[in-house]
Amino acid sequence: MNPDNVTGASLSRGASVTDRLKMLARLHKIEARRGLFEILSNPLSNIMTVLVIAIALALPAGLQIMLKNAQSLSQGWDGASRISLYLKTDLPEKRINQLAEEIKQQDGVASVEVITQQQALDDFIDGSGFADAISQLDSNPLPPVLVIQPAASHATPQASELMLAHFEKIKEVDVAQLDLDWVRKLYALLQLAEKAASALALALALAVLLIVGNTIRLSVQNRRDEIEVVKLVGATDAFIRRPFLYTGFWYGFLAGVVCWLLLNASLLWLREPVANLAGLYQSEFQLSGLDWQQSLQLIALSCALGLLGSWLSVGRHIRQIEPR
């Protein structure tokens, strides 16, 4: 008997696994294209949705970029955590240099600068304009100083403080000082900002899920008749879900791209004034944006949110639609 005449061929029995996979891939291609066309075919309302998602993503992403820049800026100010060792005034110069060498050998020390009593006095005369007053003194009241620059790995407030405690114990050291306070404040501020940014990112990610979910819910309701028909001809839930998942994915993708454009446009807009400002502080600082890896991460995250949002929404809503 001709196999085509056999009734009850409800499934493509006889189709090989590769054929089935090919068909599945083809179906995915068709659905992916249809999902995109559906968004593009109703530009006005869908562009609004994409923009809302893009802005919701751009806010935390922009904040992250700002934080990253602030951190790189504060790293440029590691010098601030320099340790000054004021030595006793009666040390011979040879001993001072020897001490500097010893300290240089220690862990976490990047460099040691020696400021002799004479240099300190010269600097003071140059900088203060008290030359006349100083010349009245019979001896140099300024101590020799060792200025220690911690290595980058020891530049955090905690590490610097440990180091300070260590240097304080050297018997030639009169006073050890670390100008740390404002560095500590800056770090605390950055940490707070980071936490706040994470909370904001979480809240807005949730908002994106809800926006996509709601859009997909409306889309499911608009296609109620179609869903009933495909259910009647034997479609599984997975089959019905697929185009909506693609729609959600495309929303995420488009929003990710728009978000990326928004961020780069604002960075471009800010670059000039930031460079001007940095120039006033004699700094070479430049705003850094997203490198390609972060750009891809942003778009991938956006796609994932779109997909997840539609996934959470579509399953529940197509279940409610049964043919009548």
Added chain:
Amino acid sequence: MIEFAEVSKRYPNGQEALRNVTFQLADGEMAFLTGHSGAGKSTLLKLICLMERATAGQVIINGKNLNRTSRRKIPAVRRDIGMIFQDHRLLFDRSVFDNVALPLMIAGYPHREIGRRVRAALDKVGLLSKEKHSPIMLSGGEQQRVGIARAVVNKPPLLLADEPTGNLDPELSAEIMRLFEQFNQVGVSLMIASHDLSLIAQMHYRTLVMKGGRLVGDQNEPGEEQQEADHES
């Protein structure tokens, strides 16, 4: 093919749509289901394709007991049943070809196979030249034929039709009925709900008559080729 054993259906609002319905439809048999509107014809068909569930009794289709079919298994049952509706239920945003291809796409047929089968089905209903049209451009009779092509394209063993000629003039109705007869001749079982008594009378097939949710008549008027099948039932 179809077996109803003391089936009752009561809707949540208390309406009793079917009361104690018992009948069998043999493999390859064609039968009409008639009665006034509200007599339970549609409910009976809905129980077969699992759009509704029986509140009592057994419905067995193609050897499967539908009472024991889980929600996840419903698609598999429906793929073995071709359904034809009075309002056609076509998708107007897709071409005629895509409408007919739908059951095959769902079942995961390979691409080339789909093209071949869809064209065969459209050829059967005489609409091969309109495969690229949108259903909205077709007349009511043509739309109904697209619906029929969609119902038979994956060669189900059972066809259900709910008032398939409800909106058609007598000539088109007769044409549709001739199509049904042709499917029946290649071994497909058919159950056609209709209140077009004159049309049914011309056809000489087994007729189940419903009234107030009960099966009140089962007249065997087999056509020549149906005698054997009816004998079994």
